[in-house]
Amino acid sequence: MSDLNVGKEILSYCSKCKLTLAHTIVAMKDAQTIHRVECRTCKSTHAYKDPSAVKMKASTRKKTSKKISKTTTSVADLWMEAINSATSKSQPYSIKGQFAQGDIIDHVKFGPGVVDKTIDNDKIEVIFRHQIKTLIHNK
Structure with a gap:
């Protein structure tokens, strides 16, 4: 030392x-x-x-x-459950688009995701494969 x-x-x-x-x-x-x-x-x-x-x-x-x-359940498990239970077709994400709970979206950066809930008229919570994100829509 x-x-x-x-x-x-x-x-x-x-x-x-x-x-x-x-x-x-x-x-x-x-x-x-x-x-x-x-x-x-x-x-x-x-x-x-x-x-x-x-x-x-x-x-x-x-x-x-x-x-x-x-x-606790991992985000990947939540995503898999949400994808399997969704009945709508996948649609590309756009800030101008309008989405509802259960919709499948394709985000350019985060990949496929499922809308878990609507927070406000212009915010949605989306479960992606590795993370949960809050996105803006309906603008």
């Missing part, structure tokens, strides 16, 4: 990338304590975070997220 100084490379947990990555030491508190580092991947500067201390927290988070995922 005595070889640590500004400009040296070290592993640190990057809070922006959410990974343990190579960082460059930017500032030291004293001769043995790292204060701030810069991520070599995203170039963000933050306080040094020991990767071994972060791993325990990450493994705890993973366990709780697995419990949650067992009780």
